Amino acid sequence: MAAKSLNILRRPRRLRRTDALRRLVRETHLSVNDLIWPLFVYAGSDSEEVASMPGVMRHSLDSLLKACGEASRLGIPAVAIFPSIAPALKDPIGTHGLAPDNLLFQAVRSVKKEFPDLLVITDVALDPYTSHGHDGLLSHDGKSVDNDATVEVLSRLAVLEAQAGADIVAPSDMMDGRIRSIRESLDAAGHKDTAILSYAAKYASALYGPFRDAVGSKIGKDSISKSTYQMDPANRREATIEVNIDIFESADIVMIKPASYYLDIIREVSDFSKIPVAAYQVSGEYAQIHAAARLGWLDYERTRNESLVAIKRAGANMILTYFAKEVAEEISHGRGCL
Numbered sequence: 001m002a003a004k005s006l007n008i009l010r011r012p013r014r015l016r017r018t019d020a021l022r023r024l025v026r027e028t029h030l031s032v033n034d035l036i037w038p039l040f041v042y043a044g045s046d047s048e049e050v051a052s053m054p055g056v057m058r059h060s061l062d063s064l065l066k067a068c069g070e071a072s073r074l075g076i077p078a079v080a081i082f083p084s085i086a087p088a089l090k091d092p093i094g095t096h097g098l099a100p101d102n103l104l105f106q107a108v109r110s111v112k113k114e115f116p117d118l119l120v121i122t123d124v125a126l127d128p129y130t131s132h133g134h135d136g137l138l139s140h141d142g143k144s145v146d147n148d149a150t151v152e153v154l155s156r157l158a159v160l161e162a163q164a165g166a167d168i169v170a171p172s173d174m175m176d177g178r179i180r181s182i183r184e185s186l187d188a189a190g191h192k193d194t195a196i197l198s199y200a201a202k203y204a205s206a207l208y209g210p211f212r213d214a215v216g217s218k219i220g221k222d223s224i225s226k227s228t229y230q231m232d233p234a235n236r237r238e239a240t241i242e243v244n245i246d247i248f249e250s251a252d253i254v255m256i257k258p259a260s261y262y263l264d265i266i267r268e269v270s271d272f273s274k275i276p277v278a279a280y281q282v283s284g285e286y287a288q289i290h291a292a293a294r295l296g297w298l299d300y301e302r303t304r305n306e307s308l309v310a311i312k313r314a315g316a317n318m319i320l321t322y323f324a325k326e327v328a329e330e331i332s333h334g335r336g337c338l
């Protein structure tokens with residue numbers, strides 16, 4: 001016996017009936033144009049997998065070029081290159097960061113030479129090069145990270161990155177006043193077209209652990225906390241201040257980081273920002289999805305795709321994600337977008 005129909009005027013399920021209907025009314029599409037692929041490079045001759053990031057490699061220079069070739073073939077617009085520096089080359093002031101022929105500059109030069117159209121993004125921060133793992137220089141008493149002294153070194157680092165060929169420099173240090181100083185230094189050195197992607201609201205997150213494994217920048221237990229410069233995860237309004245300062249100081253793109261736990265921040269910033277907004281789906285977000293999938297507790301592809309669509313839906317114009325290549329592949333075999 002057929003149940004009596006309810007007298008319902010609006011039946012939202014009508015538009016969910018078939019895949020074609022769902023595609024027709026879909027509000028958010030993730031395309032390959034939205035993706036930035038972070039890549040790690042080290043001085044070894046064979047790439048090695050990062051233990052806490054399945055499928056993510058610490059690339060040799062050769063294999064970095066191969067990865068960039070794949071990015072290019074898949075139409076991924078940009079890669080972000082992070083160096084993993086040998087401990088012997090690190091010191092408290094990150095001297096190696098400014099060495100003219102260091103691993104990062106070599107990597108950027110070879111990638112730009114081989115793939116001139118692929119955008120290269122470089123981090124502006126000292127953590128890959130400092131023995132203590134902080135993003136900047138310590139004060140004389142060693143009790144804090146010295147803001148102004150750090151900004152000066154970072155400005156020099158940004159110029160060297162631009163000289164090596166970086167299209168976009170991305171200060172990830174969270175020092176105050178660095179965007180303006182970096183812009184002025186880039187301009188003075190003739191790099192007017194080098195863009196600044198500012199890690200504007202970067203939170204002191206537990207989710208960077210696997211990244212610190214990847215680049216070897218673990219902070220000692222008794223060391224200063226990164227909470228003295230990265231943002232408190234409990235704060236929302238403060239993120240709008242950070243973003244506004246960086247826009248005012250001439251950032252070309254502002255970034256929120258991490259992404260999935262901070263969708264409210266991405267939404268809020270994208271509602272008011274007149275410049276593009278990026279989000280960084282960080283190493284710990286990637287690791288969580290892999291770990292749960294390995295245990296058989298979550299469906300890997302669905303969770304991965306949902307996480308990315310959610311970040312886009314929250315308002316991000318572009319997403320740094322370790323999933324970039326595999327998602328680009330899925331998109332290219334499918335209908336052009338997720």
Ligand code: PBG
Nearest residue numbers: 125127172207208211282283284
């Ligand atoms: C360093 C930097 C970090 C990340 C990007 N740049 C780590 C940190 O601040 O300690 C994290 C990225 C990730 O976890 O994927 N300046």
